[in-house]
Amino acid sequence: MGGEKELRIxxxxxxxxxxxxPxxxxxNKLAEKGHKITLLLPNKARLQLESLNLHPSLIxxxxxxxxxxxxxxxxxETTADISLDQHGELSISMDxxxxxxxSFLSTHKPDLVLYDMAHWVPEIAAKVGIKSVSYNVVCAIAVSHVRPSLPLPKGTAAHVPLPLSSVPKWSLNQHGSSTPYFGEGITLLERSVISLSSADAIAIRTCREIEGVYCDRVAATFNKxxxxxxxxxxxxxxxLSPLETRWAEWLARFEPGSxxxxxxxxxxxxxxxxxxxxALGLEMTGLPFLMAVKPPVGCTSLEEVLPEGFNDRVSGRGVVHGGWVQQQQIMAHPSLGCFVTLCGSSSMWEGLVSESQLVLLPQLADQTLYAKLMADELKVGVKVEREENGWMTKRSLCEAIKSVMDEDSDISHVVRKNHAKYRSMLISPGFISGYIDNFIKDLQALVP
Known part of the structure; x- marks a missing residue:
């Protein structure tokens, strides 16, 4: 610690x-440096996450x-208990x-409180006399699209449009017009603007080498x-825990990178x-595959919705699984060659630090922005082409996968080279630790 203040967060x-x-x-990274953390969690989540707490004496x-x-x-208690269109109602419970x-903050008086969607936290923090940091687990490119039309005073909820001209209309269904409110009398956009503009500082889970321009845009927009x-x-x-035996044994049957x-x-x-x-697009590739998806709404199992004869045709090389899987561990297996992802923020980072080729299938507005970053700016993956109405065809999926898996193709050559460059940087010794050290110094500078 070098004599620096031990933080209570x-x-x-x-x-x-x-x-x-996240x-x-x-x-875990902060506790590794000797700082004390309290995570406020619903009870069921607390029980499920205990095994991931690497420093129980400090966290x-x-x-x-x-x-x-x-x-x-x-x-x-969490979004895992409900459908996507009910998230706005869950935010009422959170509020x-x-x-x-x-009461907890007033009693314990930590140095700092980190939050994201609870836009009222900075008001409490100011009253208690502690610093508030809006910590965003979404990427900087998404945060940079939250732009107030006018400066908002603390606690003000004015209507704020979100300019997403680069995002196709079919993807704006995350909390779209059918669910305009994200809480009682507040939209998701208003909540986001207040959360960002009311904080003492904004923190983002990202790297400046990849999203520096977007970090600077956020700083300029909110003057924070x-x-x-x-x-x-x-x-x-x-x-991380080892990969489950059933997946390790199944993956071991196939050639490296296949x-x-x-x-x-x-x-x-x-x-x-x-x-x-x-499913048909994966089958068309002729390659072995593991498809982890949830059954459609109204279906009790995946089997009832899979194409007729599908299981027989892919027997021995294709597995469809409807439950949770160890994504990061699976992607580290030598047999993995391609990762087809919706491109959520966590999957984006896990894809970047893996050796798998990346095929991007975004569904929601923020995922579309991450896919744009990955495919168009970093050029580390390929987006699946869609019909005008957003429809994904089996052929477009198959073509995207083959374009990155064929080592002789021009596309594959470009994405493999760029992916290797960014991966090498992201996994280099001291990369994360250096960022965390600087993050801690920045937090300490906020605290009187």
Whole structure:
């Protein structure tokens, strides 16, 4: 520590595992340097995440009660309990934790509080006399698209349009016009603007070597210091559990660099026709594949929606799995050759540090921005071409996969070269640690 102040930090992420886990990864990196962290988590999430806490003497999980809503299923605590179109209602429950969060901060008086979607945290922090940091696990390119039309005073919720001219209309369904509010009387965009503009500083899980221009844009837009943490992914060998035997044994049957891994995350659900196109596209490649997807809404299993005769045709080389898988560990297996991803922020970083070729299949607005960054700017992957209405065909998926898997193709040559360059940088010794050291210095500079 070199005599620097030991920080006491409280973290309150949005009620989703896609936010809990990056917050915990950052907590582990900070605790490694001797700082104390308290994560405010719903009880079920706390139990599920305990095995990922590498420093239990320094990282404490504090349970918070998520108030029930009549419109949500009984026992709902996180986005894992509900469908995507119910996230706006869950944000009402999160906002109703405010008295409990305020009581905790008032009692414990940490040095800093990190949050993302709870836009009211800075108001509490100012009252208690602590510093607030808006920590965004989404990438800087997405944060840079949140632009207030006018400067917002603290606590003001004015209507703020989000300019997404580069994003096709079919992808604007994350919390689109059918769900205009993300909470009681507030839109997702208003919530985002207030969260960013009210903080003492903005932090982003990214690297300046990749998103420096977007970090600078955020700093200029909100006139705030922008702190950067790196991707902060855990070390595969030191911090993650080994790959499950069933997957290790299955992958070991195939040649190095030959297997396609298609994983669409735990939240997004394809409809039945698109899931069938996905399955048929993977089949058309002729390569071995593992397809991890959730069943469509209304279906109890994947088997009832897969194309007729599909399982027989791909027997021995194709597996379709409807449950959770160890994505980072699977992608590190030598047999992996291609990663087909929706391009969420965590998958983006995990794809970049892997040796697999990247095929990008974005569905939502932020994923489309990440895919643009990966394919058009960094040139490390290939986007699947879509019809004008957003439809993905089996042929377009197959062509995208083959374009990166064929080592002799011009496209493959370009993306492999660029991917190798960025991967080498991101996994280089001391890369994450250097970012975390600077991040800690920036946090310490905020604290009186």
């Amino acid at each position: 409280v973290m309150f992420p949005w009620l989703a595992f896609g936010h809990f886990i 917050y915990l990864h950052l907590s 404490t999980f504090h349970s918070i009660t998520v108030p029930p809503l009549e419109t949500l299923p009984y026992g709902t 109703r934790t405010r008295p409990e969060v305020e 210091p922008v702190l950067v943490t790196s991707h902060a992914l855990p070390d595969l060998e030191l911090e 297997v396609i891994f298609c994983c669409l995350g735990s939240q997004h659900v394809l409809d039945a026709p698109q899931l069938q196109e996905l």
